[in-house]
Amino acid sequence: MITRTRNLDRSFDERTTHFIGRGEVTSRMKRLAVLSLIAALMVLPLVGCESKKLKEENASLKQHVDSLTLEKNGLAAKADELSKANADLQAKVGDLEQKVAELSKPKPAPKAPAKKTTTKPTTKKK
DSSP: OHHHHHHHHSOHHHHHTTTSOHHHHHHHHHHHHHHHHHHHHHHHHHHHHHHHHHHHHHHHHHHHHHHHHHHHHHHHHHHHHHHHHHHHHHHHHHHHHHHHHHHHSOOOOOOOOOOOOOOOOOOOOO
8 A cells, every 4th residue: 555655645656667777758759749839730730621622612512502403493494384375375275176176976867859850831721
């Protein structure tokens, strides 16, 4: 138990010096700090570039979506127009079919005119 309290009272460097030399610990910590700083400096600009690229790509995709929306609206209007034209043509077809049906009905045979009975003038001979 005494060793634990002694270890807590000592600093990190003092506790690790009996395993590793004192100079080696501080140089490792400095090296680690410098490497992490260099890594951070290398990564930060890349993150900025990525966000710039993403913003540009997002803007171009928004423009593309807008153009597709306009095209969709134009096609919807054209579809409505064509639907109306189709309905008008269907009505005309129905009228024409009716006329064809009326014209193609067999005409009733004309009644033969009644023959006139001609009476011959009779001459009476007396």
